Amino acid sequence: MTSSEAQVLLEIRDVVVHYGRIEALHGVSLEVRQGELVTLLGSNGAGKTTMMRAISGLRPLSSGSVWFEGRDISRVKAHQRAIDGLIQAPEGRGVFPGMSVTENLEMGCYGRKFDTKAAHRERLDWVFETFPRLAERRTQVGGTLSGGEQQMLAIGRALMARPRVLLLDEPSMGLAPMIISQIFKIISEINAQGTTVLLVEQNAQQALSRSDRAYILETGTVTRSGPARELLADDSIRAAYLGVA
DSSP, X not given: OOTTTSOEEEEEEEEEEEXXXXXXXXXXXXXXXXXXXXXEEOXXXXXXXXXXXXXXXXXXXXXXXXXXXXXXXXXXOHHHHHHHTEEXXXXXXXXXXXXXXXXXXXXXXXXXXXXXXXXXXXXXHHHHHHOHHHHHTTTSBGGGSOHHHHHHHHHHHHHTTOOSEEEEEOTTTTOOHHHHHHHHHHHHHHHHXXXXXXXXXXXXXHHHHHOSEEEEEXXXXXXXXXXXXXXXXXXXXXXXXXXXX
């Protein structure tokens, strides 16, 4: 089954979001199909984080709708969206600094139900296998981890909840180039193992080279969309986001 034939898990329809009188999103639409890695690319101030907050239920819509697995969830509370499988690793990582790595990961399961303790343990072991660095630091408190390790912890915590769609908001922000490559490699591996991902980024090279499709967001409006590789090869996008004419 091709990605175009796969089930649409997440659909954003004509979403408008305001901050007071300021309209931050101007009728944005996008969709994410099962098994895809889709990137929402844009520079600072384009509205990417506002879009993520609208999807996860942290920001009310002025108009438009958010659909998840064929159901309108526009009025569903943020915590219920997470319980239903729409899980976000937020911008800024948001780890619990006084909790250990293991305790941070356990928080990813808060409100989620596992069939058995064995299933829970299996999930934790899988996260540690996916992030060997976290396994090495399982008793270390989150606040003492490096930036890259905290980003791994934020993603691992989100994965503990068994997301139907994983929302990643600027996972490369503030990281060294070598760590950025490592984080994106992990994201690709997670997606290859079956997790559907919506990635918000401004690192065009890393994001577009690993995605199935992408949307370009500029000042609250989607200006381009299509297969990620085609957008990466587009001269205007390369000039705008890669500094290559």
